[in-house]
Amino acid sequence: MRAILRSVGELSITAGVIMLLFCAYLLWGTSAYTQRQQLLLQQQLAEESATPAQPAADGKIPKISLGKAMALLRIPKLGRDYRYAVVEGVETDHLKKGPGHYPGTALPGQVGNFVVSGHRTTYSAPFNRIDELKRDDEIVVEAREARYTYRVTSQDIVEPNEIEIIAPVPGKPDISPIRSYITLSTCHPEYSAAQRLIVYGVLKETEERKV
Secondary structure, three states: OOOHHHHHOOOOOHHHHHHHHHHHHHHHHHHHHHHHHHHHHHHHHHHHHOOOOOOOOOOOOOOOOOOEEEEEEHHHHOOOOOEEEEOOOOOOHHOOOOOEEEOOOOOOOOEEEEEEEEEOOOOOOOOOOOOOOOOOEEEEEEOOOEEEEEEEEEEEEEEEOOHHHOOOOOOOOOOOOEEEEEEEEEEEEOOOOOEEEEEEEEEEEEEEEEO
């Protein structure tokens, strides 16, 4: 019996150590990967900022490839060092690199809904603190053609299947947009995907880049 108890105890300790190592990887190992990707993506944006995007023959901005950087996100309330390159796409591999733009939703500054999703606990947890945002706080999106400043209007917690949040007018899929919106989405509560925490905003100011 003593031998059995000793074996069970040793197995429990081993399992505990493995769990601790796994948690450490989730919190720090995944963050290291994202930080490396962010250095590359932000470098890409810096190089492209010198040459504003040129519209195609039909007047539209060329489509951004999935997984590529499409803008820089800054939230002043979350600190001077808060800046993340936003990638195109919201699949698992895309969100490992940083916040991701929902394909098919508006681009920064466009009339409609610019929707961005991000992790809250792993892969640098870019949206870990967006619950701190209050009405009138600023969300800055620096794209190749301009800097767009949005004003936070509200915050909400929704179920994962409430896709109305990505409608051109957030929450109102039957209405055509006449304004430019931003929607930030992340998991809620922390360490769970049971619900979604949503932050909404509207475009406040546009500063065109000088050629």
